[in-house]
Amino acid sequence: MERRHILVVNLAGAGHVLPSLGVIAELVDRGHRVTYVTNEKFAPTVESVGARALLYKSVFDDAHLPDLAAAADAETQVHLVHLAENEAILRPVERELADDPPDLLLYDVFPFIAARLLATRWDVPAVRMWPIFASTPVYSIFEELWRSHGFRHPAEVGPFRDRLTPLLAEFGVALSIRDFWSEIEELNVVFIPRSFQIAAESCDERYVFVGPGSAQQDPVDGWRPRDPDRPVLLVSLGTTFNEHPEFFQEFARAFDGTSWQVVLAVGEFLDPDVLGALPDNVEAHRWIPFPEVLRHASACVTQGTTGAVMEALSWGVPLLVVPDYATEAEPSADRVVELGLGHRLTLDQVVADTLADTVRRLVDDPEVRRRVDRMRQDIHEAGGAARAAEAIEGLLAARADTGRADTGRATSLH
Known part of the structure; x- marks a missing residue:
């Protein structure tokens, strides 16, 4: 298909970057231009699969999550650091790509606030990547994690609500925080097999379970046991x-x-x-x-x-x-x-x-x-990176066809 510019918005952490690499490599191999938001630590990793690294300064360079989770006001601190990381991504990317917006935005579950605001700003389709269980119409991984910490929904936390509400308004998002949080994208790429997903029966055609694409690749020769006969x-x-x-x-x-x-x-x-x-x-x-x-x-x-x-x-x-x-x-x-x-x-x-x-x-x-x-x-039967790339290209093609159809209708009306 036609070469497109794809922006990847991700958290600069191994558990978020590594699952995405197979998909990025596949998209690059198919001729697409990929810009990947990351930090200096992971820049060489994303560049090794053919993406261009767009750097940001992660708040986690200075904030240690275990310390925040143990704080007396842990609920507020953890929710605010999540928002701060999204803000740290949002502004540099908005400036850097102002004259080169992407055709599609591919984003990880954690920086979804920044990603969805950028997709709204540029009016481009967005695909959410789930390196964990996907949230569905009946199951929310966010709510399960909040409950495990004893946290409320961020919409109920005053300092968080006071910071996110004007940000949504700035980008023209009319949804409430709760609705913004729970909205399901047209396409969700899930890096687990369907048989591992919680409430899999609630996942419709918007969910593509591709398995852990990066884990299916043979590793480069490295560590070996001293004795191959010992467990x-x-x-x-x-x-x-x-x-x-x-x-x-x-x-x-x-x-x-x-x-x-x-x-x-x-x-x-x-x-x-x-x-x-x-x-x-x-x-x-x-x-x-x-x-x-x-x-x-x-x-x-x-x-x-x-x-x-x-x-x-x-x-x-x-x-x-x-x-x-x-x-x-x-x-x-x-x-x-x-x-x-x-x-x-x-x-x-x-x-x-x-x-x-x-x-x-x-x-x-x-x-x-x-x-x-x-x-x-x-x-291994889930399809991995190739299946994910096919689904992403399918969304791009469908949007292109819709655009052509809309153009045709507009012409016929004049």
Whole structure:
């Protein structure tokens, strides 16, 4: 089809950027020009798939989400930082592309405020990407996460409402905050298979479940086990709520002297040296590409966020989920347990004396293995980046046809 300019609006975080890369690469390969909003950290990553990076200064460079979530006024602080991040994206993009607006806007669930305002300003179609469960007419991932924190809807939080209301008016949005928040786009690209989605029966033709496109790609040669005949365990708490050295130390002690090779992915906010001396069969990394380890792994321990869960399942790896440190992981972790794809660990079960047996029981459970294999098949049959790109091009083509039809009708009326 005709080459188009596509703007991608995303949060500068691994769990948001990485799921989108396969789709962006596919769109570039199909001849489209892609501008990708990100920060300096992720600019090389998005440029590696052929997009142009449009930089913004993320508020999360200076604000640590776990600290905000623990504050006395956490509800207000968390809602306001969400809005501040959207504002940090909105103004630079509006200025930068004033003379080069996109033909379509593709955006992640988190910066939807900025993205939908920009789409309104330029009167272009918008597609929402969901790296988590998609909100539907009967299910809201936002409301589930707010409930897990004990938060109200942002529309009920005075400081948030007072900042967003004039912003909506400035961009000509006549909807209430609640209606603006809950509106469903004409096309939603969901990076999970339909079988993992909550309330999937409520998802109509506006939802395209493509699976985790980036996780389906073979990783570049990197990490390899020292002994290919020994089982591998990957342990991670993600990239945000990971400052818990005692958690990783329990796993190190539990597998000391066993046949397992244990990879601890401790995140950028935890210095591996804090863990102290590790057994020979345990190694710690601030960051390591999960696919490099998962392709060899027998089990994965994770906080349970959707991205980590999808990566593990795409490689057929059963899960132990520990969402207690990261409440945003609760919905996905609960879904893992509900579908029988793994087991949940409570914090009082993270003790060296029992962890090795817990992992072995997981790995030896034939019913878990059967269900994980089925989900892996669903992921690989979902269509990935190619299906997402086809849906996006389909929307562009439909809008172009509508425009031509409107032009024709206008001509015939004069």
